Amino acid sequence: MTEQVILLVEDNPSDIGLTRRAFKKSAIGNELVVAEDGQEALDYLFGEGAHTGRDVTNTPMLVLLDLKLPRVDGLEVLRRIRADPRTRRIPVVILTSSSEEHDLAAGYDLGTNSYIRKPVDFQQFADVIKQLGMYWLVINEAPPRN
Amino acid sequence: MSDKAILLVEDTASDIGLTQRALRKHGIGNPLVIAEDGQEALDYLFCTGAHQDRDIKDTPMLILLDLKLPRIDGFEVLRQIRADRRTRPLPVVILSASGEKHDVAAGYDLGTNSYIRKPIDFYQFAEIVKQLGLYWLVTNEPPPVV
Numbered sequence: 001m002t003e004q005v006i007l008l009v010e011d012n013p014s015d016i017g018l019t020r021r022a023f024k025k026s027a028i029g030n031e032l033v034v035a036e037d038g039q040e041a042l043d044y045l046f047g048e049g050a051h052t053g054r055d056v057t058n059t060p061m062l063v064l065l066d067l068k069l070p071r072v073d074g075l076e077v078l079r080r081i082r083a084d085p086r087t088r089r090i091p092v093v094i095l096t097s098s099s100e101e102h103d104l105a106a107g108y109d110l111g112t113n114s115y116i117r118k119p120v121d122f123q124q125f126a127d128v129i130k131q132l133g134m135y136w137l138v139i140n141e142a143p144p145r146n
Numbered sequence: 147m148s149d150k151a152i153l154l155v156e157d158t159a160s161d162i163g164l165t166q167r168a169l170r171k172h173g174i175g176n177p178l179v180i181a182e183d184g185q186e187a188l189d190y191l192f193c194t195g196a197h198q199d200r201d202i203k204d205t206p207m208l209i210l211l212d213l214k215l216p217r218i219d220g221f222e223v224l225r226q227i228r229a230d231r232r233t234r235p236l237p238v239v240i241l242s243a244s245g246e247k248h249d250v251a252a253g254y255d256l257g258t259n260s261y262i263r264k265p266i267d268f269y270q271f272a273e274i275v276k277q278l279g280l281y282w283l284v285t286n287e288p289p290p291v292v
Contacts, residue, residue, distance in 0.1 A: 089254040091264070099287075113259045114260075131281060141250050143251065
């Protein structure tokens with residue numbers, strides 16, 4: 001398998017930094033691509049805007065998706081991922097500080113694979129990143145690319 | 147950890163035994179409900195047949211779904227879970243011996259949350275059951291009950 005990237009869709013610089021550190025600590029070697037708002041994530045996934053010309057068949061192995069994002073929010077990004085045959089099978093994990101029941105329900109209704117509440121404590125956050133990396137990059141059988 | 151059930155849909159006696167032992171060994175105390183074919187799984191989920199007196203709101207926290215099953219196969223069970231709003235958001239992990247590309251693709255297309263290939267070795271199998279138990283019962287935020 002070619003080394004597929006992990007797409008982190010997150011606008012908070014400290015959470016981006018924490019995720020990078022947690023991945024490094026867990027020896028997860030996949031390249032982390034960061035999109036700081038929903039539009040940038042869609043541009044990356046569909047090869048548009050600043051990512052025009054990117055080979056869109058080279059899909060991320062995993063998308064870590066925050067919900068509250070500038071320009072286009074996380075739920076809309078998820079909806080667009082599931083609506084396009086090129087991206088619909090990509091595993092998406094919502095990683096958010098929101099514990100609102102309607103966000104949780106909407107995430108599952110739109111077809112998220114998993115929903116994780118960000119722990120506030122760094123050590124716990126690092127443990128969660130390690131566990132989800134292990135689960136989605138090692139244990140889970142990745143969907144075949146179209 | 148909640149005491150909501152794990153529904154294991156599996157017809158092979160030795161795999162049922164291995165899963166029970168692996169969950170117990172790792173202190174995962176949720177009751178394990180076993181359905182030995184697809185029809186029994188649907189009866190449990192939709193409170194029909196032998197399960198007609200069960201409360202449908204008492205949804206399992208996780209469904210572990212084999213694909214090759216007597217009477218109704220795993221794909222059809224998954225299709226029916228996703229087609230009914232009462233069961234649509236439930237986390238489903240396909241746990242199958244098949245690594246066939248078309249099975250993996252069909253599983254994701256029908257909306258499985260995750261697809262895991264059953265290892266043949268007992269220790270590997272136990273380790274995977276442990277990891278998926280921790281991931282889906284502790285780390286993942288389950289959908290709200292509809």
